[in-house]
Structures are given as structure tokens and as C-alpha cells.
Amino acid sequence: MGEDQMTYALPTWPSVASTLSGDKVFRREWANVFSSGFERYIHEPEISVPDDWLGSALLHLKELGSLVPGWDEASALSIAPSLVETVSSFISSKLVLELRSKPDIVPTFEGGLLIEWHTEAIDLIIDMRPSDEPSFYFCDNETGEEVEAYLAECPDAVTSAFAKLSHER
Amino acid sequence: MAVSSVSSDDQGFRRVRPLHLVKDPKVVGGWRASSAAFEDDSDGASMSVYLRSIVLDIGLTDKDVVAGKETKWAVAAIPIQVLVEEEQVVEPDPIVNALVSHPCDPAHALVNGVKKPKTRRERISKASPLVFIVP
Numbered sequence: 001m002g003e004d005q006m007t008y009a010l011p012t013w014p015s016v017a018s019t020l021s022g023d024k025v026f027r028r029e030w031a032n033v034f035s036s037g038f039e040r041y042i043h044e045p046e047i048s049v050p051d052d053w054l055g056s057a058l059l060h061l062k063e064l065g066s067l068v069p070g071w072d073e074a075s076a077l078s079i080a081p082s083l084v085e086t087v088s089s090f091i092s093s094k095l096v097l098e099l100r101s102k103p104d105i106v107p108t109f110e111g112g113l114l115i116e117w118h119t120e121a122i123d124l125i126i127d128m129r130p131s132d133e134p135s136f137y138f139c140d141n142e143t144g145e146e147v148e149a150y151l152a153e154c155p156d157a158v159t160s161a162f163a164k165l166s167h168e169r
Numbered sequence: 170m171a172v173s174s175v176s177s178d179d180q181g182f183r184r185v186r187p188l189h190l191v192k193d194p195k196v197v198g199g200w201r202a203s204s205a206a207f208e209d210d211s212d213g214a215s216m217s218v219y220l221r222s223i224v225l226d227i228g229l230t231d232k233d234v235v236a237g238k239e240t241k242w243a244v245a246a247i248p249i250q251v252l253v254e255e256e257q258v259v260e261p262d263p264i265v266n267a268l269v270s271h272p273c274d275p276a277h278a279l280v281n282g283v284k285k286p287k288t289r290r291e292r293i294s295k296a297s298p299l300v301f302i303v304p
Contacts, residue, residue, distance in 0.1 A: 072210075075212045
């Protein structure tokens with residue numbers, strides 16, 4: 001991931017350029033995702049301060065984890081406990097808890113979980129599936145640019161998305 | 170572009186379960202359906218909608234789409250034009266003699282086409298406001 005790639009979003013997102021140190025933090029954290037896998041990343045130190053949102057989100061995740069096969073009155077799969085644990089750890093991470101905008105967590109019929117942020121500036125969906133690598137959808141609502149890829153394929157876009165989320169007020 | 174036998178001026182009413190609602194400050198009311206609500210059915214059948222024009226023709230409203238559903242079930246109105254632009258083909262599929270009938274059965278339609286790309290489902294989702302939420 002070279003510095004030339006790092007300029008990918010800067011021309012259209014000056015707020016990221018003006019806070020490069022913050023961007024570097026995100027880049028380092030996400031580097032863990034891509035070098036060692038999602039599961040290792042989420043064992044980053046957690047914020048110990050109680051958070052009402054986190055408590056509600058973890059309870060919601062627990063409920064999603066108890067969905068039975070056919071929860072859609074058809075053939076939807078249940079959510080694997082390991083996936084619930086992975087997402088629980090991710091949303092408990094400093095990266096997520098420090099964001100002002102908190103995500104929604106949505107089950108898919110295939111037994112996956114979507115972690116969704118929708119703000120004025122961006123739409124970001126991280127797609128966690130039981131039998132596939134994590135992927136994402138990102139839309140910059142200022143430029144209309146959309147990106148859909150595996151997390152590991154397009155780290156700069158994910159970094160930019162979190163940088164934008166971190167500047168949401 | 171896919172050819173649909175349904176007018177592009179029509180809308181498809183899609184039932185949205187509470188688990189598939191997400192916050193979005195960009196839309197009126199602050200809530201919309203997740204892209205997860207715009208997949209084909211888990212049993213392999215194409216995504217179902219009820220055509221607005223027929224729902225109204227038979228004297229019903231968007232509220233009737235979620236008749237009997239619990240609180241926070243919602244109805245998303247998908248513009249048929251958007252479905253066509255996303256390479257979906259909407260085919261009327263009125264349900265007759267169903268074991269468990271629904272008041273909107275005559276308006277039932279199938280949305281055929283590939284829905285795998287997240288970009289596609291998200292564009293459909295963004296274009297489909299919630300028109301009713303069960304209180």
C-alpha cells in the first residue's frame with residue numbers, strides 16, 4: 001500500500017488530508033485486518049467506558065444469534081455463534097466506539113451479518129458471511145462514487161470511509 | 170436494459186421485516202430498509218412485491234400490504250423504473266387459491282434478475298422509501 005495510493009481520496013476529501021495523523025491511525029489499524037485477518041484485529045484493546053449503545057447492540061446481536069433456521073418463514077439460515085462473536089468484538093473495538101455514528105447490524109438470509117453506517121456523507125456496509133471473506137460496500141455521497149470489494153482488496157477505500165465517519169458531527 | 174411487462178411508472182410494495190430496518194438521516198423519517206431486504210427469497214424464489222396500481226385498484230392501500238403483521242413491520246415502495254434500470258424484470262404473478270390468503274394477492278408480482286451485487290441492492294434500497302410502518 002504505497003503513498004501514491006494513499007492520495008486516492010484526498011482530492012475530493014480535504015478533511016481527510018487536513019487530519020493526516022488520524023488517517024494514519026486508521027491505516028495502521030486496518031493494516032491488521034488485511035495482514036492477519038479480521039479475527040485477530042478485533043482483539044485490539046477495547047474501550048472500558050460503559051456505552052449504552054454498545055450494551056444495546058450486544059443484546060441485539062445476542063438475539064440475532066438466537067434466530068432459528070427459517071426465521072424468515074422460509075429457508076433463512078441461523079447466524080453462526082462464531083460470526084456473532086466476531087462482530088461483537090468488532091463493534092466493541094476502539095475503532096467503532098470512538099465513532100460518533102453507530103452502525104446498525106442486520107441479518108441476511110444466508111446466515112451473515114451486515115454492519116451498516118448511513119450518514120449524510122457516506123454509506124458503508126461491512127458484509128460478514130459465514131463462508132466467505134468479509135466484503136464491503138462504500139458510497140461517498142458527495143461524489144457519488146461507489147466501491148464494492150473484499151476488505152482486503154481495497155483497504156484505502158475502507159480507510160477513507162472510516163476517516164469520513166470519524167469526522168461526522 | 171431488461172424488459173418488464175409492468176409500467177415503469179408503477180411501484181412495487183415490498184414488505185420489510187423489523188430486523189431489516191436501518192437508520193439513515195438522508196431519508197424522510199430517518200429510517201429505510203437495509204439492502205438485505207431486497208434479496209431473492211431464501212427458498213430460491215424471486216423477490217416478491219405487490220404492485221401499487223393493482224393494490225389501489227382493488228380498493229386497498231399500502232397499509233394492507235402488512236395486514237396482520239406485528240409492530241415495526243414496514244412497506245417500502247420500489248419504483249419499477251429503478252428495478253428496470255437495475256436489470257430486473259417485473260412480472261405480474263397474482264396468487265390464487267393460496268392456502269393462506271393475503272388481501273393483496275391479486276397484486277402479487279415477482280422481481281426476476283440478479284441481485285447479488287451490493288451496489289445494485291443498495292441503489293434499490295436507497296430509491297425505495299418506507300411508506301408505512303406498523304405502529
